[in-house]
Amino acid sequence: MGGWFERFPNVTFSLSRSGGIRQIKMPSGLTVGPVWCGMERVLWADTVFHVLAHVGAHREIPAGLFEPRYVGFAAGVLGPASERALGEDATWIGQLFPTHEVLAAAQLLAWLYADAETAEEQAARSWSELSASEVAWPEAYARLSELGDRIDFLRGACLLELDGVRQLVSPAPPDPTLFRQLTQVAPDLARLGIRHSLPLWNRGRLCRGDIWLGFPRDAPGWPSAAEVGWQAAHEATVNEVARRSELSERGVEHVALVLLHQRAVASGLESQHATWFRTVGKAPAPGRSWLNAEQRRVLDTIVQSPGRDVE
Numbered sequence: 001m002g003g004w005f006e007r008f009p010n011v012t013f014s015l016s017r018s019g020g021i022r023q024i025k026m027p028s029g030l031t032v033g034p035v036w037c038g039m040e041r042v043l044w045a046d047t048v049f050h051v052l053a054h055v056g057a058h059r060e061i062p063a064g065l066f067e068p069r070y071v072g073f074a075a076g077v078l079g080p081a082s083e084r085a086l087g088e089d090a091t092w093i094g095q096l097f098p099t100h101e102v103l104a105a106a107q108l109l110a111w112l113y114a115d116a117e118t119a120e121e122q123a124a125r126s127w128s129e130l131s132a133s134e135v136a137w138p139e140a141y142a143r144l145s146e147l148g149d150r151i152d153f154l155r156g157a158c159l160l161e162l163d164g165v166r167q168l169v170s171p172a173p174p175d176p177t178l179f180r181q182l183t184q185v186a187p188d189l190a191r192l193g194i195r196h197s198l199p200l201w202n203r204g205r206l207c208r209g210d211i212w213l214g215f216p217r218d219a220p221g222w223p224s225a226a227e228v229g230w231q232a233a234h235e236a237t238v239n240e241v242a243r244r245s246e247l248s249e250r251g252v253e254h255v256a257l258v259l260l261h262q263r264a265v266a267s268g269l270e271s272q273h274a275t276w277f278r279t280v281g282k283a284p285a286p287g288r289s290w291l292n293a294e295q296r297r298v299l300d301t302i303v304q305s306p307g308r309d310v311e
Contacts, residue, residue: 042197044119045212047158047165048110049199050074052103054081057094062253063104067201069221074199078164089157096150104249106147106154108140111207116162123159127152137208170198171215171222178229185263185273186233188240194232202227202279204235211235223279230276234260245298255295257286259302 054071058064071081081087097103113119114136122130127145132138144151173196183189193210200214202223211232216225223231237256241247247255264273277285288296 041170042114042195043116043162043165044113044158045110046168046197046199047116047162048107048154049197050165050168051086051089051093051154051158051161052107053199053201054086054090055094055097056090057098058103061100061103062250063100063107065107065199065203067199067203070199070201072221074164074168077167084164085160086157089153089160093154093157096153102147105143106151107205108137108144109151109154109158110205111137112140112144119155119159120162127155168198170196171217174216174225174228178225179232182229182233184267185260185269186236186240188236188243189232192236192239202231204231206235206239211239226272227276227279230273231280234276241298241302244302247295247298251292251295251298254286254290255299255302258288258290259299261286262303 049065050070052058052065053067053074055064056066059066075081078084081090097106112135118134118136122134127149130141132141135141176194179189179194189211192206195210195212196215197212198215200212202214204214205212213228213232213235214223216223216228218224234256237260238252241252241256241259245252245255261270261273261277264270274285277283288299291299
């Protein structure tokens with residue numbers, strides 16, 4: 001990676017905590033961001049998301065990643081999951097992680113390792129034999145340890161699928177201009193990095209200064225570039241509300257949905273927003289009636305005082 005940066009000695013690169021490029025500052029002083037951070041594939045994260053995308057029991061859980069279109073895509077390359085251990089493992093995972101809270105915590109496994117090779121080197125050791133110093137994100141290790149033996153089951157299911165996920169080829173990432181155009185409705189897009197993971201499909205995740213998204217593709221069943229762009233805008237708005245308030249995780253989500261809708265209307269982008277909103281299974285359009293008194297107070301403060309944290 002260092003050699004790549006050395007090609008541009010007069011350019012300043014701002015990195016996210018996971019090592020991706022967040023912003024580029026040109027010699028003229030112009031700062032460009034966000035930019036695509038996914039300079040290389042994060043195979044371990046892909047594999048965790050791949051396994052969770054097969055868990056049908058999670059279809060109604062907000063943190064769920066079940067995606068039948070991705071399952072069909074993967075089956076076209078690897079064969080049906082029912083013919084591998086994953087078929088049965090997915091059923092067990094649905095039972096072991098039955099709620100939004102435990103599933104959201106379990107997904108930290110995607111960022112535990114910086115590379116799949118480290119995960120494979122530790123495969124023969126149980127979770128209890130590992131330590132925080134041996135992983136890329138010690139804080140995630142501590143939180144995952146609270147889940148007990150069931151996290152070892154999920155890790156084992158992912159290790160079994162690693163070789164298969166290596167065979168799955170992702171489309172090209174979208175032009176970063178897609179995300180820069182949406183900073184008018186989601187200002188935090190300018191401070192976050194963008195990464196892509198195929199199993200996420202039309203969903204997004206926010207972790208350590210990066211937004212993780214699926215890949216758009218101009219083909220039936222695949223998310224469009226606009227869908228992926230608006231999902232990024234949503235994740236950026238979640239980040240904005242979270243850093244400017246002390247709401248609970250679900251409270252942040254609700255305020256972010258209403259805030260993004262209000263900004264889309266004000267920017268003349270309501271129809272684009274509505275198209276994205278329908279694809280994520282949400283209806284009707286989010287409004288203030290979704291929020292309780294505290295959430296409305298946070299919303300109003302953010303709208304009235306851009307850039308100032310909510311007290």
